[in-house]
Amino acid sequence: MQSDATLFVVATPIGNLADMVPRAVDILQSVSVIAAEDTRHSRRLLDHFNIATRCVAYHDHSRAEDLAQLLARLAAGENIALISDAGTPLMSDPGYRLVDAALSAGYRVTPIPGACAAVAALSAAGMPTDRFTFEGFLPARGPARRQRLEELAGDVRTLIFYEAPHRLQETLDDMVAVFGAGRLAVLARELTKLHETIRRLPLGELRDWVASDANQRRGECVLIVHGATGSADLGAEAERTLRVLLEELPVKQAAALAARLTGARKNELYQLALGWKEE
Numbered sequence: 001m002q003s004d005a006t007l008f009v010v011a012t013p014i015g016n017l018a019d020m021v022p023r024a025v026d027i028l029q030s031v032s033v034i035a036a037e038d039t040r041h042s043r044r045l046l047d048h049f050n051i052a053t054r055c056v057a058y059h060d061h062s063r064a065e066d067l068a069q070l071l072a073r074l075a076a077g078e079n080i081a082l083i084s085d086a087g088t089p090l091m092s093d094p095g096y097r098l099v100d101a102a103l104s105a106g107y108r109v110t111p112i113p114g115a116c117a118a119v120a121a122l123s124a125a126g127m128p129t130d131r132f133t134f135e136g137f138l139p140a141r142g143p144a145r146r147q148r149l150e151e152l153a154g155d156v157r158t159l160i161f162y163e164a165p166h167r168l169q170e171t172l173d174d175m176v177a178v179f180g181a182g183r184l185a186v187l188a189r190e191l192t193k194l195h196e197t198i199r200r201l202p203l204g205e206l207r208d209w210v211a212s213d214a215n216q217r218r219g220e221c222v223l224i225v226h227g228a229t230g231s232a233d234l235g236a237e238a239e240r241t242l243r244v245l246l247e248e249l250p251v252k253q254a255a256a257l258a259a260r261l262t263g264a265r266k267n268e269l270y271q272l273a274l275g276w277k278e279e
């Protein structure tokens with residue numbers, strides 16, 4: 001290690017300023033410089049807490065020289081801090097390269113934990129938390145987004161997504177098409193703010209509810225989707241494939257082929273097809 005300086009990775013509020021933790025204020029007041037995603041944005045927060053420390057811009061498009069200057073401060077024995085516009089840095093926010101470089105160069109990196117929209121939403125979603133996956137933002141374009149969702153359709157872990165409000169409706173449409181209308185989901189909107197809304201419904205109902213109320217397509221949101229649970233939740237794609245194949249083939253063959261085509265479990269498709277036949 002070239003010095004015993006520390007890079008502090010400091011979480012800031014995701015809406016409600018009262019969520020700023022006292023240790024974050026102390027650290028931000030004490031470091032020599034704060035690397036911020038957007039210095040003008042963060043200045044308002046820092047002023048609110050009487051933090052006069054100098055801010056420098058640091059984001060995913062920062063030049064190698066900017067990174068080198070921050071590392072040079074650590075080399076000179078100065079403690080520095082990293083913040084993003086809101087919540088925990090690196091969580092769908094800049095900072096990865098800086099933290100990686102600081103660790104690689106042998107400096108101490110210390111997190112100052114605080115708000116994170118994904119964890120806040122998960123804690124109030126009433127979904128299994130023993131295993132979950134944070135997917136961040138889905139691809140913005142339809143075909144790539146659907147492909148990513150298809151890759152996740154059989155995942156048994158709780159799925160957490162960030163989504164922009166103007167894409168929420170089409171993302172919910174795609175989720176219904178790929179995961180099936182019955183899969184349980186939670187929309188957590190404007191967490192910690194005045195219009196905080198947390199709604200838990202099967203995906204089909206959640207999509208319709210969002211479609212019927214433009215207010216639900218405003219502000220910031222997290223989507224949480226229950227992991228795959230088996231026959232009740234094979235996914236719309238698998239069910240559609242099975243129905244088409246059943247028009248031409250006996251149950252056993254249709255289930256086997258649908259399983260190969262969609263990745264769903266053969267036995268579950270077989271049981272589902274038998275159920276349809278009985279109906």
Ligand code: SAM
Pocket residue numbers: 014015084086087088089090091092093115116117118161162163164188189190191192193220221222
């Ligand atoms: N680093 C942040 C964190 O720790 O949550 C996330 C930054 S990411 C650029 C911004 C996204 O986080 C938003 O588009 C939204 O999906 C989610 N988000 C941030 N604040 C939120 C809030 N108050 N309520 C719901 N979602 C929020």
